[in-house]
Amino acid sequence: MKKVRYITGAIFFGTAFFVLAIFVTMWLWNWLMPALFSLGAITFWQAAGILILSKILFSGGCHGRNWHSDRKKKYWHGRLEEKWKKIPDEKRERIIQRMKEKGFHNDAETEKP
Structure with a gap:
């Protein structure tokens, strides 16, 4: 019963x-955009679309940063x-040396004894 109430409340x-x-x-939008950029007013559903679109664009998708992206990483x-x-080993040392020459190195690693 508690679970049903929790889900309903959520x-x-x-x-x-x-x-x-x-x-x-x-x-x-209706307060700022017409005054600043001479754009028209929007409806409730257009605002919903803008909100969903901004979530998708600025959060990296529908899920944002969660276990999917951590798993991929x-x-x-x-x-x-x-x-x-x-x-x-020889080739790895050459790669490391080229990276150091180009400025890609960790100073903490080079100072190790």
Whole structure:
């Protein structure tokens, strides 16, 4: 029973927050944009579209930064580490030397005894 109330409350407050955010977006647009850029006023649904579009564009997708992107990062770091270990020591030293010449080096690593 508690779980049902929690889910119902979460849906209600989530929806209320989203509707409030749409009204705030619409109010700010209709207050600022016509005066600043001579743009027309927008409706509730246009404000909802702007809010969703800005979420997608500025959060890196629908999910934003979460376990999907962390999982991808771990995957690619693992693949690069595997490739790096397969490179012979002489070639690895040449790569490190070229990177240092180009300014890509960690001073903390070079000071190790």
